Amino acid sequence: MTKTPTNWTGRDDAKVEHMIRRGASRRDLLKMLMASGIGAAAGGSLLLKAGAAVAATPVSGGSIKAAGWSSSTADTLDPAKASLSTDYVRICSFYNRLTVLDETGGIQMELAESVSTDDAQTWEIKLKSGVTFHDGKTLSAEDVVFSLSRHLDEATGSKVNAIAQQMSEISKVDDLTVKIVLSAPNADLPTILALHHFMIIAAGTTDFSTANGTGPFICEVFEPGVRSIATKNPNYFKAEGPYLDSVEFFAISDNSARVNALLSGDIQIAANVNPRSMRMLEGQSAIKTSVTTAGNYTDLNIRLDMEPGSKAEFIEGMKSLVNRELIQKSVLRGMAEIGNDQPVSPANRYYNTELKARAFDPEKAKHHFEKAGVLGAEIPMVCSDAAASSVDIATVMQQSGSEIGMNLKVDRVPADGYWSNYWLKAPIHFGHINPRPTPDILFSLLYGSDAKWNESHYASDKFDSMMIEARGELDEAKRKEMYWTMQEMISNEAGTIIPAYFSNIDGLASNVQGIKSNPLGGLMGFNFAEHVWLDS
Amino acid sequence: MRHKHKPWFLVSQRLGIAFLTLIIVSFAVFFATELLPGDVAEVLLGQAATPEAVAALRESMGLDTPALGRFIGWLLGLAQGDLGTSYVNNMTVAELISGRLSNSLKLAGIVTLVSVPIALTLGIGAAMWQGSLFDRGISILTISVISVPEFMVATLSVLIFAVWLGWLPALSFGADTSSFLEMLRAYAMPVITLSFVVSAQMIRMTRAAVIETINTPYVEMALLKGALRSRMVISHALPNALGPIANAVALSLSYLVGGVIIVETIFNYPGVAKLMVDAVATRDLPLIQSCAMIFCVSYLSLITLADMIAILSNPRLR
Numbered sequence: 001m002t003k004t005p006t007n008w009t010g011r012d013d014a015k016v017e018h019m020i021r022r023g024a025s026r027r028d029l030l031k032m033l034m035a036s037g038i039g040a041a042a043g044g045s046l047l048l049k050a051g052a053a054v055a056a057t058p059v060s061g062g063s064i065k066a067a068g069w070s071s072s073t074a075d076t077l078d079p080a081k082a083s084l085s086t087d088y089v090r091i092c093s094f095y096n097r098l099t100v101l102d103e104t105g106g107i108q109m110e111l112a113e114s115v116s117t118d119d120a121q122t123w124e125i126k127l128k129s130g131v132t133f134h135d136g137k138t139l140s141a142e143d144v145v146f147s148l149s150r151h152l153d154e155a156t157g158s159k160v161n162a163i164a165q166q167m168s169e170i171s172k173v174d175d176l177t178v179k180i181v182l183s184a185p186n187a188d189l190p191t192i193l194a195l196h197h198f199m200i201i202a203a204g205t206t207d208f209s210t211a212n213g214t215g216p217f218i219c220e221v222f223e224p225g226v227r228s229i230a231t232k233n234p235n236y237f238k239a240e241g242p243y244l245d246s247v248e249f250f251a252i253s254d255n256s257a258r259v260n261a262l263l264s265g266d267i268q269i270a271a272n273v274n275p276r277s278m279r280m281l282e283g284q285s286a287i288k289t290s291v292t293t294a295g296n297y298t299d300l301n302i303r304l305d306m307e308p309g310s311k312a313e314f315i316e317g318m319k320s321l322v323n324r325e326l327i328q329k330s331v332l333r334g335m336a337e338i339g340n341d342q343p344v345s346p347a348n349r350y351y352n353t354e355l356k357a358r359a360f361d362p363e364k365a366k367h368h369f370e371k372a373g374v375l376g377a378e379i380p381m382v383c384s385d386a387a388a389s390s391v392d393i394a395t396v397m398q399q400s401g402s403e404i405g406m407n408l409k410v411d412r413v414p415a416d417g418y419w420s421n422y423w424l425k426a427p428i429h430f431g432h433i434n435p436r437p438t439p440d441i442l443f444s445l446l447y448g449s450d451a452k453w454n455e456s457h458y459a460s461d462k463f464d465s466m467m468i469e470a471r472g473e474l475d476e477a478k479r480k481e482m483y484w485t486m487q488e489m490i491s492n493e494a495g496t497i498i499p500a501y502f503s504n505i506d507g508l509a510s511n512v513q514g515i516k517s518n519p520l521g522g523l524m525g526f527n528f529a530e531h532v533w534l535d536s
Numbered sequence: 537m538r539h540k541h542k543p544w545f546l547v548s549q550r551l552g553i554a555f556l557t558l559i560i561v562s563f564a565v566f567f568a569t570e571l572l573p574g575d576v577a578e579v580l581l582g583q584a585a586t587p588e589a590v591a592a593l594r595e596s597m598g599l600d601t602p603a604l605g606r607f608i609g610w611l612l613g614l615a616q617g618d619l620g621t622s623y624v625n626n627m628t629v630a631e632l633i634s635g636r637l638s639n640s641l642k643l644a645g646i647v648t649l650v651s652v653p654i655a656l657t658l659g660i661g662a663a664m665w666q667g668s669l670f671d672r673g674i675s676i677l678t679i680s681v682i683s684v685p686e687f688m689v690a691t692l693s694v695l696i697f698a699v700w701l702g703w704l705p706a707l708s709f710g711a712d713t714s715s716f717l718e719m720l721r722a723y724a725m726p727v728i729t730l731s732f733v734v735s736a737q738m739i740r741m742t743r744a745a746v747i748e749t750i751n752t753p754y755v756e757m758a759l760l761k762g763a764l765r766s767r768m769v770i771s772h773a774l775p776n777a778l779g780p781i782a783n784a785v786a787l788s789l790s791y792l793v794g795g796v797i798i799v800e801t802i803f804n805y806p807g808v809a810k811l812m813v814d815a816v817a818t819r820d821l822p823l824i825q826s827c828a829m830i831f832c833v834s835y836l837s838l839i840t841l842a843d844m845i846a847i848l849s850n851p852r853l854r
Contacts, residue, residue: 067804072814072817072818073622073624073625073632073811073814073815073818073820073823074579074580074624074625074814074818074820075625076625081580083580154588154589154592154593155592155593155595155596156596157577157580157581157589157592157593157596159581161589162586209627223635223806224624224625224627224632225806225810225811225814226635226636226709226806227709227806250804252707252801252804253801254801254802256691257691257694257706257801257802257803257804260691260694260695260698260699260706261698261706261707261804263698263699263706264694264698264699264702264705264706265702266698266705266706266707267707417572417573417574420573420574420578421573452586
């Protein structure tokens, strides 16, 4: 008879489960448990528990209520305009994509039967036959051409206009075949098509007051800023799922109100629980948690084209002054993984496992600051509630700085208008970047010389040419090598300090099953509705 | 002759002023909205707002005409009973508001039904037995209720009644309201929270108004003539205190339509206060203006109603 250690909590269960799904072996896990003082015997029983949760078989039936954290009258069912988690959850329930990413970041076909290419530039997409929209219309190539082409029209207001621009030709070959020609080779197209915004809608759709998709659920009620009710699609094209009869989704913006609603049983899923509320959920037998490190992060951006970031020594000093462990442990309450100043998170299969995070070394930092001649001068860091946890991270930096005579100032500004007024503009400021599925999207969005969101104004010809080369490279091994080098370059040369990759915690009623972590974000990359089932 | 028309003249004057106030408020709201950084196209595109994308979206949404022109257009539409169309989701403002306004009015109505009788009874009672143990108890209670912020009352009641005891649902909207009992359960917590806040004010104002009239010579006269204390208060003092009491009630109730954002957030109750906050966050001018007009109209009508009661209940004006 083995006993569960007394200080073992639901949060630890979730951690172990998360590691199993990320491919950790039994040996790795036991090592981790031993390190935290748990004997092998007790450890074994804990692993069994987590393993059982991973392997259970789904049952059909039941309804749930799930609450996200943000919702307003701007809620939309138009995939192109989707901007908040609430929109993502809804479009995932009502529509499908050509491809989807599974929990390891691998590409799975959804509406596409196959996505193929010889040169990474001209792509042929074969569609599954017999897929129908909720209004009975059959899915054809025209719908796909319409859905993809509309992102190119700026009047659509698409969030992925910049990414879609590389598709120079989108055309119908026959009823179930679409040809996409890219302006330059890009081996990542199948992953790009898995982005939420590239959901497939029926050709000619202009009214988004309801959703006509091919998805697992039919839109029963949609009131922007209030709620949506999704009911099971009886004609869903996949053999498995959905399991639930209906899902009501709305947002409770206040974290404690959301947690209370979960505790009282009024909702079964509370998305994005603040780590501060973990205490309330721990030890509750009716509640469990699901932890995902998808890779969103808050970073400190030092512009390389302005004082004081133009001094290389200053950047070096700042990188050594970040107390990453303190930030991970106290600011983010352990719900984070330590970052090494580059944007590809450990959840990504191209993550450079050999690139170590820089150690916290105030003396070394002081030495660099002295060389740069900035010791004693007041240096403001612009932070805001708009960039999650940035105020706390800035405070930690300020504290570390004051101990070596470095006068860093916490310059806190309002969240309203932060992204248009301070982000990318101030010499030293914080940013917040949401998870992106491929290194190429991250690099071309954030680090290419002409990148739109080049937070530190990093410019390197070598990096730019490697980026283009890697994009068209179909050989996985070569590609990985290039991405590893590029991560190293960013970590050493750019002015972006990425102290930690955030974990996302979702609170669940204990009878909610089937949630796995996903590299596209919490709540299974917002796609939980299709996969979740209720224990009878 | 002129004297006889005086109350009605005063009432119509009040209505005229109310109308003028509405116009002034809508201009003030317009200029305040214009001062906010960013517009609806920038907000919708968020981090993806490049200058070209913003310009294209503005054009497709019809936002490329000057803001003042759009505002005047909205005002003219309003004169014909058209609240306009939301910039953000192309739904008509009337459609967006109708459901949520009825939610807000329902909540406000229930709170009024619960709190006004209680507040008046307690307030008049406290005045009648001024200085008694009952009066002092009421005073301490109301002061403490006024001092506790409503998010505290709301959060604590959720914690106690929904999480620990499990008697009431934590969310009011979307809870099962099929039977009368279920509806009572769903509304219990928001109604109690709001009643706490509004009745404390009303009790204190009512007590003060009644005590003031009790101290006037004519009420003293009634007492000297041998009238019972209850008769003295109810038929001599109360009619004269009616004006100030009506004003206090109106002020407290006007808060219930637009000011209950905290209760709406904590109990996830979709009312107009949250709608207004959303509208401001997305810079959705027609929706902001329409909400502002609703708040203003409800405030003005309550206050005007209270003024009319004061005018009509005043024997010198009647």
